Amino acid sequence: MKLLGNMNLKNSELYIGDTSCSELAKKFDTPLFIIDEDDFREKIKSYKNSFKSKKIDSRVLYASKSMLNVYTAKIIAEEGLYIDVVSGGELYTVLKAKFPSERIYFHGNNKLYKELKFALDNNIGTIVIDNVQEIERIINILSGTDNKQKVLLRVNPGIDAHTHEYIKTTKLDSKFGESIFDENIFNIVNSIVENENLIFAGFHCHIGSQIFEKESFFKEAETMVEFMKTVEDKLDIKIPELNLGGGFGVYYTKEDNPFELGKFLNEYIEKIENYIDYYGVNLQTVDIEPGRSLICNSGSTLYTVGGVKETFGGKDYIFVDGGMTDNPRPALYQAKYEAILVNKANKKADNVYTIAGKCCESGDILIKDYKLPKAEIGDLLLIPSTGAYTYSMSSNYNRIERPAMVFVSREGEKLAVRRQTYEDLIREDVY
C-alpha cells in the first residue's frame, strides 16, 4: 500500500505524523474516520499558490459535498478559500462555522424555495443558477425588494471526459445546467441580465469527476472562453466571472495516475490567460472548485477485524466493523481501494483477502482480492484515500451508527464529529 500524506511506519506500526493509529483506535474506537490535518492544510495552500495569475483574480472553492462538517468548514474559512454548497443542510453547516457568507456559492439542480429563501436571507455571495425555472423562483423571492443577487448560470459545454459513467456530468443529456449548443441560451442569459434583482456575473460548468486527462480541462476552458466571447458580442455585455468546476483525479490504487497538481494548476491558469487574450473576452475572475483532490488522500478509515473466514468456495474474507454504511463508493460504482493492517505494517503480504463490511447485503464489499499479512480477529485495518465522498455519502443502513471523525496534526488530535449512539438512531422516530 502506498503511504500518503504524513503516514509513516514506526516499529512496524502505522502512524500519521506522530500519531499512532492503534492509539487512535483505543481512544476513539472504530470504525473511525481519520483526517491528516497538516496534509489537508498543505494541499489547500498548494492550490492557492499554484492557481494564481498576475492578470486576473483566481478563486479556489472547496466543493463541500466531498466532505463537510463544522470543523472542516472552519479550516476552509481560516485558509481563505471560498466554498460551494448544494443544499440547505450544507449551507446551514457552513453558516454554523461562521463562514463569511460572501465567499459561499450555492449550487444544485433543484434548489427548493425554502433553500433559496434561506440563502438569500443570509446574503450568500453567489447563486449558481441551474435552469430557467430556477430563475423564476429566485425572481419570485426578490421581486418588490431592492435586493440584488449575484448569480452565475451553470452551462453544459459538452466535454466528454473519460471517467465513470455515473460521475460524468456534462454529456448533452446531463441533468445539470443549460446547453451552450441550444440557441435559447442567449434568451436565458438575457432574461438574467435584464432583471433588476439579479447581477449576471458569468458562467459555471463542471465536466465530471476523477478525471486524469489534463486536455479535458484545457478543452473545457477554451470552449467556455470562446462561448463567453459569443455571448458578449451577441448581447453586448461584459462577463466578469467563469467557474470551471472541479474533477481533478486522485490516487486510490496503482491503477490511478494523477497529474502533479501544482504543475498542472500553473499550466491551467496560463492556458486560461492565453484563451482570454486570444478570444478577447472581459473575464476578470476565474474559479475552480475541487473537492476530491483537496480532501480525499488526507482521509483514511480505520476498522477493527471482527472475523476472518475461509469459505468452502475458496475465497477468504476479512470482516470489518463498518462497510458500505461508512463508504458506499465500492458498492455504488465499483471504486477501488488499498489497505494495510496497521499493527502488522512490516509483515509480508502474501494472503489474498476480500474485505467485507458488516451490512446485510452481499454487495457490501470494500476491497476484492487484496494481499495482506495473515489477519486475525482484533487486527486494525486502515483504508486510505477515504476523505472524499465517504462520510458525506454515509448512511444508517441496518441502523448502524455513523463513525466518529478525528483530525490529527502536529498539534495533536481533535474530535470533529462524535460517534453516533443508538439514541441518535431513534431521535427522529415519533413513538
Ligand SMILES: Cc1ncc(COP(=O)(O)O)c(C=O)c1O
Ligand atoms: C458542480 C460541482 N463542482 C465541483 C465538484 C467537485 O468535484 P471533485 O470532488 O471531483 O473535485 C462536483 C462534484 O461532483 C460538482 O458537481
